[in-house]
Amino acid sequence: MTTTIAGSIGADRPAAGWPTRLREWLAFVPLLGLCIGLTAQALGRLDLATAAWTLATVAGLAVLLAQVVTRLARGDIGLDLVALLAMGGALALGEPLAGAVIALMYTGGQALEAYATGRAGRAMTALIARQPRTALRAEGGVLRDVALAALVPGDRILVRVGDVVPVDGWVAAGRAVLDRSSLTGEALPVTLGANEPVLSGTVNAGTPFTLVAERPAAQSTYAGIVRLVEAARSAKAPMARLADRYGLAFLGLTLLLAGAALAATGDPLRALAVLVVATPCPLILAVPVALVSGLSRAAGIGVLIKGGGALERLAGTRVLVIDKTGTLTHGSARLVSAQTLAPFGEAEILRLAAALDQASGHPVARALVAEARTRGLTLPQPTMVTESPGAGVAGWVDGRHVRVGGARLMRRHAVSFPSVDGPLDAAAATATVLVAVDGAPAAILTFSDPLRADGHPALAALRACGIERVVLATGDRRDVAEALVAGLPVDAIAADLDPAAKTATVVAERRNGPVMMVGDGLNDAPALAAADLGVALGARGAAAAAEAADIVLLVDSLTPLPHAIRIAKRARAIALQSVWVGLGLSLAGMVAAALGQLTPLQGALAQEAIDVMVILNALRVLGGAGETRAAADRGDPPEP
Known part of the structure; x- marks a missing residue:
């Protein structure tokens, strides 16, 4: 043999x-x-x-x-x-x-x-074998069986009982009861209502529902997983x-x-x-x-490792550099206050900022869009959008130039705001987002994104697995980061980082041993690629992060990482x-x-x-x- x-x-x-x-x-x-x-x-x-x-x-x-x-x-x-x-x-x-x-x-x-x-x-073979080839698309009141490649964002798709969800999207009609065990190892199905996001690759374990496609099939979560x-x-x-x-x-x-x-x-x-x-x-x-x-x-516990080389490096990592938003926190921020600046009103500012943030995949951007839709605001399509990972996004909405982001983005374009560096609500782990319209300061939005319940146990378990040093790397303010990790087994905090600085932090930590970087956003992709081992958290994280990472956690939790x-x-x-x-x-x-x-x-x-x-x-x-x-x-x- x-x-x-x-x-x-x-x-x-x-x-x-x-x-x-x-x-x-x-x-x-x-x-x-x-x-x-x-x-x-x-x-x-x-x-x-x-x-x-x-x-x-x-x-x-x-x-x-x-x-x-x-x-x-x-x-x-x-x-x-x-x-x-x-x-x-x-x-x-x-x-x-x-x-x-x-x-x-x-x-x-x-x-x-x-x-x-x-x-x-x-x-791993089962993940590939389950990949759907066609979908039932509504066309003029008639359902047609079409190839996945023909699907485009906005298509309405009927997902039958037992069907594998073909593309990422959200529930448009009905109630989705989804079995995610093949992707995440979760034994119990989850129930989703109207406008809630649905991951491709999950299985409809309830009644038929209508899905609105969010992105083409080739860019969906499941297609990315199959490539990995x-x-x-x-x-x-x-x-x-x-x-x-x-x-x-x-x-x-x-x-x-x-x-x-x-x-x-x-x-x-x-x-x-x-x-x-x-x-x-x-x-x-x-x-x-x-x-x-x-x-x-x-793979059976929801951890997709890109080959034996990554598996070997995972066994030898000694330093953990971890992102904050969407990693130590849930990444599902909630708007807690909106301070508007004259002459702008709250509804108009939320409409303009949320319309622009439709083009961003950042967790705070998604939270702002969700808040605007909850209030019944109509969101026009933004144009000429540019995004600076880790800083913010800019573009045109209804003929007005809008910027949404942090203080670094506003300073770069000489937009002066009242002081936003004062004390924050540490218990709520708040974060501040600034909005400028036509070059003038318009609003200061405060979001809450508290620590994951599994954050402390997961970091403690990683310590027990041989991780000797834990570093928090975030683009947020230092006081926000310090409030978040108070009491956690974190050795150092690197705050107010742009993607380049976050990458430099990862490279600098190599002097302490092989480095594992954990993140989920587009701004984390360079740092994930620079680390000895990159880990992208959550199946709905940025595609660039998943591509740059060596490991993808299919379940939206840190818990499987120590087991891996x-x-x-x-x-x-x-x-x-x-x-x-x-x-x-x-x-x-x-x-x-x-x-x-x-x-x-x-x-x-x-x-x-x-x-x-x-x-x-x-x-x-x-x-x-x-x-x-x-x-x-x-x-x-x-x-x-």
Whole structure:
């Protein structure tokens, strides 16, 4: 049984492009030949037994040769060469039974590994398999089944019972009862009323309802998740690349030991036995299975990790830089006061500011739009909109130039407001938004966005997982940030940051160890990309943040992150455990074969047992979910 890392790190992907069904049949051919040969031998027909074993070996050899040639053309030199030499040597030395066993090991091993990685990646594969292809769109009073690519913002879509919601939008008619378990791991459905936002990828578990599309299908939450899953399935982890390098060293050691045995004894069977025992190497079996198992476990709790490399880095992070709005807070701010400045009235200011904020995805902007709609205000479409991430937004509404943002944006354009740097309501964790119309100060809006209930427990759990330093990085005022994190396990606060300064904060923290940045907004994207590990929080976060991040939390909560760290550490520990134990047993078998203590047939059977053992051990990553979560809650160290 052998394959290269490049061909096995993806979940249930055929090695070297061979279809899975074909590999199952190819595994059956050597098994059939081996059984026919053993039956013929028992009946005294050694000629028929030899022919059956020879044909079984040739079948396996033909498949292996095609794959080796394909990989060599890509510059991929793997331990398949050892299997090729072992099968060819068995035929040349008149050991057809050993050759048939090796052929069965090779083809059966590919099928076994495909099953193991397929089982490990089941959660990620299910996300892709559920992706809808069409939707029922209302057209002139008639429902038509259209391709998702044909949907545009504003389309009214009927979501039937059991349907997967095809695009992001909001409830226009009816009541939506949605099952979000496949995305977030939440067991209980949620109920949404009129105008409430709906995520694509959730399942309608109630009665049919009408959805108004918010964005095209290609830009929806679920489409983004599918792209991230595909990236996770194809990414190659540093540990996997390390396994490739060690695999080449193991290949050289195998050939050296086989050559030494032949030179010392003159017995080619000893050299053949060494090759057989080295076919394959546990190094290239345990790593992909363990890492894909870890990716699948994390996906099952609502944490989408973009490949084994991110999983490995997650296991080693020491510093956490965390954003405030939408991360430590809910990101669902509420307008608590509106101080208008003459000659502007409150309703007119809210209408103009909310109309402009329709073009922004910031949580405070969404809160302002929601407040205006609740008051029944009609919001025209803004034009010539420009947004400065972390500062604010500007544009034209009904022929008037409007700016909405913080003090930094207003200072940049020389708009002078009354002092907004006075004391704030610390308990409410308030934030201030300024509105300017036609270059004149118009209003000071105060929003409340309190700390998440899970904020303190999550940070404490992250500390228990090995995070040694926590830094709050925010674009808000320092007094707001200090009021928010009072009593939390936070070591430092970096306030009043624009995206560039937030990125600089992440880079500076690297002196304290590998940095994990957690954020959800467009202004967090550069910092997420600059960190050793970027984590985007919430499925409705900015698309740029999700693309820049290495990990996306599909559930709108920090709670799964400590559990994901435990899973990552467990996956890495089990992978290394399988590698070193398997390598030790393989090397011991190779030495025994070189000393004449194992025949080629005995070596083949021993190596098959080692391979099965390391794969089953790597699959332990899929188990122990309850134990891992309980250990995270208690703060115990991870155990493989």
